[in-house]
Amino acid sequence: MHELGIVFYIIRDVKEVAEQNNVKRISKVTMDIGEVSTVIPEYLKDCWRWAADKEEVLRGCELEVNTLPAVSFCEDCRKEFPTVAHGKTCPHCSGGNTYLLRGNEVEIRDIEVYSNEQ
Amino acid sequence: MDQVGVIEIKKSVFADNEQDANALRAELKQKGVYLLNLMSSPGSGKTTTLIQTINRIKDKIRVAVMEADIDSDVDAIKIKEATGIESIQLHTGGMCHLDAEMTRQGLDNLTLENTDLAILENVGNLVCPAEFDTGSCRNAMILSVPEGHDKPLKYPLMFSICDVVVINKIDVMPYFDFDLEKCTEYIHMRNPKAKVIPICAKTGEGVDAFAQWLLDEVHEWKNQ
Numbered sequence: 541m542h543e544l545g546i547v548f549y550i551i552r553d554v555k556e557v558a559e560q561n562n563v564k565r566i567s568k569v570t571m572d573i574g575e576v577s578t579v580i581p582e583y584l585k586d587c588w589r590w591a592a593d594k595e596e597v598l599r600g601c602e603l604e605v606n607t608l609p610a611v612s613f614c615e616d617c618r619k620e621f622p623t624v625a626h627g628k629t630c631p632h633c634s635g636g637n638t639y640l641l642r643g644n645e646v647e648i649r650d651i652e653v654y655s656n657e658q
Numbered sequence: 659m660d661q662v663g664v665i666e667i668k669k670s671v672f673a674d675n676e677q678d679a680n681a682l683r684a685e686l687k688q689k690g691v692y693l694l695n696l697m698s699s700p701g702s703g704k705t706t707t708l709i710q711t712i713n714r715i716k717d718k719i720r721v722a723v724m725e726a727d728i729d730s731d732v733d734a735i736k737i738k739e740a741t742g743i744e745s746i747q748l749h750t751g752g753m754c755h756l757d758a759e760m761t762r763q764g765l766d767n768l769t770l771e772n773t774d775l776a777i778l779e780n781v782g783n784l785v786c787p788a789e790f791d792t793g794s795c796r797n798a799m800i801l802s803v804p805e806g807h808d809k810p811l812k813y814p815l816m817f818s819i820c821d822v823v824v825i826n827k828i829d830v831m832p833y834f835d836f837d838l839e840k841c842t843e844y845i846h847m848r849n850p851k852a853k854v855i856p857i858c859a860k861t862g863e864g865v866d867a868f869a870q871w872l873l874d875e876v877h878e879w880k881n882q
């Protein structure tokens with residue numbers, strides 16, 4: 541539901557980078573999105589298509605989403621486990637004293653661009 | 659010919675908002691204005707709770723309200739009519755939440771020099787508002803009895819960022835399988851420091867406790 545808001549943030553950030561680097565057109569934006577970031581890649585891409593085509597520098601620009609696995613850590617047995625499969629309960633010792641190590645990223649990794657010749 | 663290349667960015671899309679939010683908090687601190695971000699699902703009784711609470715504290719501190727909705731201004735009008743305080747409506751233009759920049763634009767329309775406490779009534783939604791720091795001093799949320807006591811399990815982020823959880827509509831508890839003890843336990847699983855205040859905005863039961871919490875918070879903020 542908040543994917544459109546996130547798309548506006550991405551557009552603002554990549555346009556800024558484009559201006560700083562004398563970029564004429566951005567052909568691809570690659571995102572790193574954690575499995576438990578609450579961002580749904582399909583919705584993000586739908587919103588992206590609608591919003592990006594309204595921007596001259598982003599017309600037709602592809603959005604690639606790279607999904608990062610979510611990993612949690614158990615304080616009791618000091619082991620890691622995949623968050624999506626086990627939630628907050630540790631599969632090694634059944635403890636509940638766990639926290640997320642990674643997997644909630646919403647990051648712009650890089651952009652593929654066409655620059656004006658210097 | 660055009661040159662093709664890749665520019666590495668490696669930046670969280672929330673980084674700018676966090677910066678804006680921290681700057682806004684510092685500015686509010688300087689001006690002596692306490693900003694509360696109030697969140698909940700649609701229909702939990704945010705506006706009724708606000709009216710009851712404001713009428714208990716408006717003689718002690720100066721309160722202003724910003725109502726954020728996707729459309730209409732019924733809430734801002736309702737607050738103004740029922741309490742007489744300054745109340746403005748913000749439209750999010752279809753967005754499901756407010757961010758720090760939108761909050762700042764809203765605050766620019768309030769007379770801040772005459773305000774001790776500004777309350778932001780965020781868009782009714784338990785998902786997105788939790789993701790975006792508005793620059794508020796504290797986050798509060800209202801969970802109403804008909805929504806069920808398992809909400810903290812389903813919307814973990816919202817409950818983990820709230821400093822206070824107001825449980826509204828406790829008068830209808832006998833008609834729903836709502837377990838207040840279990841709900842409190844689930845909230846504390848997400849955030850052990852969260853304060854839980856059961857109220858009924860319709861009858862006024864328990865509202866004094868929430869009003870007192872706000873008065874103490876504003877007092878502390880101004881005197882820190």
